[in-house]
Amino acid sequence: MPEIAEVETVRNTLKKQILNKRIKNVKILYERMIESNVQEFKEILKKNQFIDIKRRGKWLIFELENHYLLSHLRMEGKFFLKNSNEKIEKHEHVIFTFQDETDLRYHDTRKFGRMNLIKKEELKTNIAIKKQGYEPGEKELTSEYLLEKFKNKSLAIKTLLLDQTIISGLGNIYANEVLFAAKINPFKKGSDITKIEAENIVESSAKIIKRAMELGGTTIKSYTSSLGVTGRFQNELMVHKRSKEECNVCKSIILNEKINGRSTYYCPKCQK
DNA sequence: AGTGCGACCCGAACGC
DNA sequence: TGCGTTCGGGTCGCAC
Numbered sequence: 001m002p003e004i005a006e007v008e009t010v011r012n013t014l015k016k017q018i019l020n021k022r023i024k025n026v027k028i029l030y031e032r033m034i035e036s037n038v039q040e041f042k043e044i045l046k047k048n049q050f051i052d053i054k055r056r057g058k059w060l061i062f063e064l065e066n067h068y069l070l071s072h073l074r075m076e077g078k079f080f081l082k083n084s085n086e087k088i089e090k091h092e093h094v095i096f097t098f099q100d101e102t103d104l105r106y107h108d109t110r111k112f113g114r115m116n117l118i119k120k121e122e123l124k125t126n127i128a129i130k131k132q133g134y135e136p137g138e139k140e141l142t143s144e145y146l147l148e149k150f151k152n153k154s155l156a157i158k159t160l161l162l163d164q165t166i167i168s169g170l171g172n173i174y175a176n177e178v179l180f181a182a183k184i185n186p187f188k189k190g191s192d193i194t195k196i197e198a199e200n201i202v203e204s205s206a207k208i209i210k211r212a213m214e215l216g217g218t219t220i221k222s223y224t225s226s227l228g229v230t231g232r233f234q235n236e237l238m239v240h241k242r243s244k245e246e247c248n249v250c251k252s253i254i255l256n257e258k259i260n261g262r263s264t265y266y267c268p269k270c271q272k
Numbered sequence: 273a274g275t276g277c278g279a280c281c282c283g284a285a286c287g288c
Numbered sequence: 289t290g291c292g293t294t295c296g297g298g299t300c301g302c303a304c
Contacts, residue, residue, distance in 0.1 A: 001297070001298080072298085074297085074299075075281090075296085075297055091282095109281085110283085110297085112280070112281065112297080114299090128299095152273085152274080153275095155275075162298080260275095261276095261277085261296090261297085262296090262297075263296080263297085
């Protein structure tokens with residue numbers, strides 16, 4: 001699942017491949033993927049060019065001449081660069097063809113990803129972008145901020161780490177890893193999180209996301225970020241997808257239980 | 273306001 | 289072997 005580190009990897013990879021190439025055609029094979037008007041989407045993208053690629057949390061923000069293309073990969077969204085003459089595959093839903101006869105193709109097995117085209121001045125008022133919390137590693141992500149968000153919350157801390165309006169960019173993999181590093185039991189209620197635990201979340205999340213970005217993210221299941229780029233952070237996972245294996249710290253058996261319907265991995269001894 | 277849950281999708285895993 | 293069923297997961301929208 002692409003989380004903040006995987007999305008950053010996609011951004012870095014695509015920036016080397018698609019900037020400043022003139023788009024000559026846009027094909028949309030699954031219209032529900034586009035949140036804005038489909039006809040307008042095609043007309044505006046045609047003859048346009050990607051000037052830069054930014055990111056907020058898990059959102060990719062493609063900068064065009066007068067617009068931004070917002071793209072969320074959700075579970076399995078991927079971008080591939082291909083020659084235009086290559087056969088269109090089953091799960092390729094949006095295709096941008098450049099003048100040099102190469103394509104940027106959006107591939108999404110589950111069709112969960114979304115794209116939205118907005119005018120540049122609409123970025124700061126865009127609901128999806130505006131409601132994102134702070135990212136791991138940003139100086140505004142402090143223990144005081146987290147404690148304020150966690151107070152009055154009876155939800156498990158694991159669930160709160162997945163709330164994009166609190167911390168922007170964590171998904172299931174890194175929420176599990178951050179709680180292990182911070183030595184916090186994932187079932188603990190938000191309102192019971194202590195100052196020290198909040199500080200640990202701030203430090204652990206920054207450290208883990210920085211390291212994951214350096215390694216190009218985590219490759220899990222069939223997920224590769226884009227253009228065949230494979231992340232290497234999966235070699236450093238301490239708990240995620242490791243149920244029934246030994247904890248690297250204390251040798252206890254890693255458990256897998258559902259919290260609010262989401263698969264949660266933790267060490268019962270290190271995360272009391 | 274906070275919380276819970278179905279819907280959106282379809283390949284993989286599972287049951288028989 | 290093959291068919292049918294269940295499950296998972298990020299986010300939204302709606303119900304309570």
